[in-house]
Amino acid sequence: MYVNHDSQHSFYDEMYDEDRTLREHYSNFGAFIENISAKKLNQLQFSADKAQMAMGMTFNVYHDKEGVEKILHLDILPRIIPGNDWQKINDGLKQRITALNLFLQDIYNEQKILKDKVVPADLILGSKDFLKPCIGLTPPKGIWCHITGTDLVRDNNGEFYILEDNLRCPSGVSYMLESREIIKSAFPNLFNKLGVRPVSDYPTKLLDMLQFLSDKPKPVIGVLTPGVYNSAYFEHSYLAQQMGAELVSGMDLLVQDKKVYMQTTNGLEQIDVLYRRIDDTFLDPLAFNPDSMLGVPGLFEAYKAGNIALANAPGTGVADDKAVYAYVPKIIKYYLDQDPILHNVPTFLCREEKDRAHVLENISDLVVKETNAAGGYGMMIGPKVGAEEHEKFRQLVKKNPNNYIAQPTLSLSTVPSLVDHKTIEGRHVDLRPYVLYGKEVEVIPGALTRVALKKGSLVVNSSQGGGSKDTWVLY
Amino acid sequence: MLSRVANSIYWLGRYMERAENYARFINVNFNLMLDSPPDLKEQWEPLIMATGDHELYKSRNQSFDMHEVIYFLAFDQNNPNSIISSVSNARENARMIRENLTKETWEKLNETYHFVNKAANGKIWKKEDPRNFFEEVKSQILLSYGLADNTVARTEGWHFRQLGQYLERADKTSRILDVKYHILLPSAEEVGSPLDFLHWMALLKSVTAFNTYRRLYGNISPSGVVEFLVLNKYFPRSVFFCLKEAETCLYKISNSSGEGYSNSAEKAMGELRSKLEFDDVNDIISNGLHEYIEHMQIKINEISNKINDNYFQIKDNFASQTMVQE
Numbered sequence: 001m002y003v004n005h006d007s008q009h010s011f012y013d014e015m016y017d018e019d020r021t022l023r024e025h026y027s028n029f030g031a032f033i034e035n036i037s038a039k040k041l042n043q044l045q046f047s048a049d050k051a052q053m054a055m056g057m058t059f060n061v062y063h064d065k066e067g068v069e070k071i072l073h074l075d076i077l078p079r080i081i082p083g084n085d086w087q088k089i090n091d092g093l094k095q096r097i098t099a100l101n102l103f104l105q106d107i108y109n110e111q112k113i114l115k116d117k118v119v120p121a122d123l124i125l126g127s128k129d130f131l132k133p134c135i136g137l138t139p140p141k142g143i144w145c146h147i148t149g150t151d152l153v154r155d156n157n158g159e160f161y162i163l164e165d166n167l168r169c170p171s172g173v174s175y176m177l178e179s180r181e182i183i184k185s186a187f188p189n190l191f192n193k194l195g196v197r198p199v200s201d202y203p204t205k206l207l208d209m210l211q212f213l214s215d216k217p218k219p220v221i222g223v224l225t226p227g228v229y230n231s232a233y234f235e236h237s238y239l240a241q242q243m244g245a246e247l248v249s250g251m252d253l254l255v256q257d258k259k260v261y262m263q264t265t266n267g268l269e270q271i272d273v274l275y276r277r278i279d280d281t282f283l284d285p286l287a288f289n290p291d292s293m294l295g296v297p298g299l300f301e302a303y304k305a306g307n308i309a310l311a312n313a314p315g316t317g318v319a320d321d322k323a324v325y326a327y328v329p330k331i332i333k334y335y336l337d338q339d340p341i342l343h344n345v346p347t348f349l350c351r352e353e354k355d356r357a358h359v360l361e362n363i364s365d366l367v368v369k370e371t372n373a374a375g376g377y378g379m380m381i382g383p384k385v386g387a388e389e390h391e392k393f394r395q396l397v398k399k400n401p402n403n404y405i406a407q408p409t410l411s412l413s414t415v416p417s418l419v420d421h422k423t424i425e426g427r428h429v430d431l432r433p434y435v436l437y438g439k440e441v442e443v444i445p446g447a448l449t450r451v452a453l454k455k456g457s458l459v460v461n462s463s464q465g466g467g468s469k470d471t472w473v474l475y
Numbered sequence: 476m477l478s479r480v481a482n483s484i485y486w487l488g489r490y491m492e493r494a495e496n497y498a499r500f501i502n503v504n505f506n507l508m509l510d511s512p513p514d515l516k517e518q519w520e521p522l523i524m525a526t527g528d529h530e531l532y533k534s535r536n537q538s539f540d541m542h543e544v545i546y547f548l549a550f551d552q553n554n555p556n557s558i559i560s561s562v563s564n565a566r567e568n569a570r571m572i573r574e575n576l577t578k579e580t581w582e583k584l585n586e587t588y589h590f591v592n593k594a595a596n597g598k599i600w601k602k603e604d605p606r607n608f609f610e611e612v613k614s615q616i617l618l619s620y621g622l623a624d625n626t627v628a629r630t631e632g633w634h635f636r637q638l639g640q641y642l643e644r645a646d647k648t649s650r651i652l653d654v655k656y657h658i659l660l661p662s663a664e665e666v667g668s669p670l671d672f673l674h675w676m677a678l679l680k681s682v683t684a685f686n687t688y689r690r691l692y693g694n695i696s697p698s699g700v701v702e703f704l705v706l707n708k709y710f711p712r713s714v715f716f717c718l719k720e721a722e723t724c725l726y727k728i729s730n731s732s733g734e735g736y737s738n739s740a741e742k743a744m745g746e747l748r749s750k751l752e753f754d755d756v757n758d759i760i761s762n763g764l765h766e767y768i769e770h771m772q773i774k775i776n777e778i779s780n781k782i783n784d785n786y787f788q789i790k791d792n793f794a795s796q797t798m799v800q801e
Binding site: 053054055056223228233237238240241245246247248249251252262263264265266 | 476477478479481567570571572573574575576581582585586589631728786
């Protein structure tokens, strides 16, 4: 099928090099694609769409008409990452998560890093995500961030950079797993030939990790969901099903004598570990947001008493703030005495005068982000908008410098994608691998690759018209 | 098993069975009308009467035109019992407890949901003969039963689903019988006429009972058909059979012996089942079939309420959360 190389001149394309020659790790797959007919490829794409619909792999878009179920478009063409590139990601993420976990334990307890002025105390203590009820707490086994979905991007030279640490309730892992099943049936012969590392044992590893958090021989595990109307409900039920765990919502649970129970047809049954997919402050109306209808009154007391393990631990949000992000290289150095293996995207902290001046001066070239917004909201991509928007963000930054950071506009790498059933063209992508922290830190050899489907677009978020790709990590 | 999950599984069973029976309703009426002499007006009102939604229908429609009735029973989202509502409700319940379903059963139900919605967009009710659609709904649901039968473990969840399914079927079989009561013959002399017999035959066919009936009873007679559809101990759509199965589910759920009762749901169920076990068809007909059916339906509702009281009552953290379905 025809591959359109027009958009490739100025970006790093992961499949073709500058001479439009297939990169080595794509050679087998590339030959396959160049020989397959457009009709056949479209059929495969059509079957993939149908499979997603049949599986009910749907999500609800926030800010959209209620009750609309959409599928996240899965592009049939996979993204391939060679083993040696992956090794670096693997090592870099292990290092980063280990350091961030130590950081969380420290700031909620001794606060050495703040006293040593490596990270400004006011940045942490003044953050709305710093949960005072967690002060003095050590979660079961000393683990705070059990499940992480770190976002990475590649620049013009193909170098990987960390874009965001998602330490709260990162979603998307079900897409990694289900997409793999769909793509497997599309290209059944290629998997063996290329040596694609499997991801299907993720639910088993997740279950092992959750069981590890309890000292009981057969702990009862639950996945706590906000409910069927949450945009990620599909994933919550999927993971519960795959693990054979109970999927529970706040109304199924109650707390007595600082123990958490499920209401079953046979009365109350104690639950020992909750993989919670509810934001920190909604967990318990008695400890946090009193208006929360999603949580369980008394849950935090039970947690403090050590009668229930929560993954991730409440309070992790303070460490994935976009301003704290800028300090992560220093955090790694401080706790591990190592240089970071994976680098940050250069970040200007608007709270610092020098950086702020630079941002105000060069706002039209920068990406400005709110420090605690997610999903691609509350951000401005300088080169993509007009003077009016630039001025609006200058004022926002001046008014509330602590709330903003800025980064240079990255020219994200591209991966060839099937466009409009007609051509194959490069589209920008990011990468979200998943990391589990149980007995040890383990990076799953696969990822959710999000792709910006619109030509030239850099926004990959599913809530703003992004799609996904299966990600093949080779041995 | 979580009370909320049990509740959803029970209602999943009921809604699926309801959708399947509504598909049967419409086909039985179609068949009845096809067998009527050309001078007799089509009767679609009896069908609405039998579903118990007569008032709702009258508040929304002027006439009992075939297309309007079919729309109401199959595609009207404002009718909580229409096929599209039942299938949507079944899927919504399934979505809430998806982790408890096998992949195959969920995907089949999801497919049925998309199929019914597509038919609604295609305005199937305007067709001259939409029977294919209803046959397809029926066979999709029966296929999903087959899938469940061969893939679902016989644990608590299975019994809650069977309980819902059989209780719903008991109610709906009684309603199919009631359609005959509401259909008017041209005159009183027609009772026992060939036309009358044609009606009874169509009724049997609609519940896939014709061949079995023939083998067991031979001649078509009203009392034979009533006995078969209400009291027969072996036919899987007879009211008695359904109640007996549902009762067994209750005992499995509570893990009790089946002698006497261990909760109010079992008591109500056992009472109705044993009443049917010892009822005589001649008494039923001489006391009035329609009245008998109505009484049975009220009892079935009471049983459902008792099941709710015993198993699904969620002790609220927040008083405002309730999940009552009907």
